Amino acid sequence: MRIVIIKYNAGNIQSVLFALERLKIDAMVTDDVRDIQNADKVIFPGVGEANSAMLYLKERKLDKVITGLQQPVLGICLGMQLLCQYSEENATGCLGIFPLQVRRFPANAGERIKIPQIGWNNIYSLTSPLFKGIDENSYIYNVHSYYVEDSSYTIAKCRYGLEYASAIKKDNFYGLQFHTEKSSAPGERILKNFIGL
Amino acid sequence: MDIKDGRTVKGTNFVDLRDxxxxxxxxxxxxxxxxxxLVFLDITATIEKRKTLAELVRRIAKHVNIPFTVGGGVSSIEDVKVLLxxxxxxxxxxxxxxxxPQLINDLANEFGSQCIVLAIDAKKEDAGEWFVYLNGGRTKTNTICFDWAKHAxxxxxxxxxLTSMDHDGTKQGFALDITKQLAGNLTVPIIASGGGGTMEHFKDVFLKAGADAALAASIFHFKELEIPELKRYLLKQNLPVRKS
Structure with a gap:
C-alpha cells in the first residue's frame, strides 16, 4: 500500500509521518504529482495560514491534483479547511470539494472562549467507519482559530463556544479538524482506520 | 522538563540542578x-547546541503521541522552523x-499564534508587584509581568x-495571584508553572486562579505524585479532565 503525505508550506507533516511510523505504517512525503496521483491513500495535513497555503498549492498546480483525486484523502486541520469552499482566514478561496464555509470562532458565542482553541476536547455524534472503535466523547487534540460549519457532511461534532464540524466526509474526501496524529490512543486508532478504508 | 546537555534536570528556584x-x-x-x-525547555541552549536540540526534538516527536512545546534560546524564524x-x-x-518584541509578531505571522508560546519567568518584589526576569531568571527587568504579558x-x-520563580521547585503551591490576574484578563490560555506539590495545589490553581493548564516537573520526575492519581482527584472535584 502506498501512503502519501502531501508536502507543502505547512507544518505538522513530520508529526503525521512519526504517528504513522509508530503504527508501523510506511508513508512518503512528496509534492510530486505522479506520486500523489498513484497513491492508495493521501494525507493532506497542515498547520499554517490558509491564504499562503492556497497560493503555494496553486503555484505548483497541486490544487487541481488534489481536487481530482479518487482514492481516500484525509485532510487534517488546515488540510481539512482547505478542502472547503471558502475560509474567512484572509478571505481565502479554497479547493471547494466541500461546499462549506470556514469561519473564525466568534469571540462572544455565549460562552467565554479563548481563541485559538488549544487543547483537548470531546468529539461526539460519530457516524463514519473512520471512527470504528472510538467511543463517543473521546478526547482529541485541537489547535485552531477557524472552524468548519456543521452540515450534512458532518461525521463528528465538537463544541467550543458553539457546535461545529470536527470531521466531515464527502465521497472519497475526509476532513479532521483535530490533530489525530497528536491525539494519543484514539488519534492513532483513527489514523489506522483511515489507512484501512 | 528542563533539559541540560540532553538530560532532564530539575532545580529549586532555578538553581541546584538534579538529574x-x-x-x-x-x-x-x-x-x-x-x-x-509536555514542555521541554533547553536551559543550556547556545548556538552550538541548537543542532543537538533539534535532534532531541525529533526523537521526542517519534516516541510521544501527545503535543509538546520546545523552548530555550529561540530567537529567530529560522530557529522556530527547524524545531517545528x-x-x-x-x-x-x-x-x-x-x-x-517584534519577534513575536514575526513568528505569529509566519507560523500562526497557535504555536507561539510566550514563557515568562516572574518574581514578586517586596511591594507586591510581579516583575519579568530574563536569561533563565538571572536578569531582572523593570517590566511588570502583567504589562509584558498583555503586550505579547x-x-x-x-x-x-507563566513560571513563578518564587514558587519553582518549592512544592508550596502555585502563584495564585499573578496566575489569576493573567487568566482573568487575557484572551489566551495561561499555563501556570512553579510550586505544584500536592493535588490540592492543582485544584486551587484551576478553581481559585482560573488557570487553563498547570505544569509540574519535580513531583512527577521524582514520583511524589503520579499523573493518573492526580487526574482522578481533579475529576472528583468536577474539573474537566481528559480521560485517557
Missing part, C-alpha cells in the same frame, strides 16, 4: 500515564522576545507559560 533522566523516556512515560501536554520541522508542536520564546498577546502570542 531526572532521559527526556524521551520520561516524555513517553508521561504521555502514557495521561499527561495532556523536527516535530515540535509549539515553540516557546522568552528572553529574545522580550528584547525584540497583542503582538500575537498564542499562550502564556
Amino acid at each position: 531526572a533522566g532521559d527526556p524521551v523516556e520520561l516524555g513517553a512515560l508521561y504521555a502514557q500515564q495521561g499527561a495532556d501536554e 520541522d523536527n516535530g515540535a508542536d509549539k515553540i516557546s520564546v522568552n528572553t529574545a522576545a522580550f528584547k525584540h 498577546v497583542m503582538l500575537g502570542a498564542g499562550e502564556i507559560l
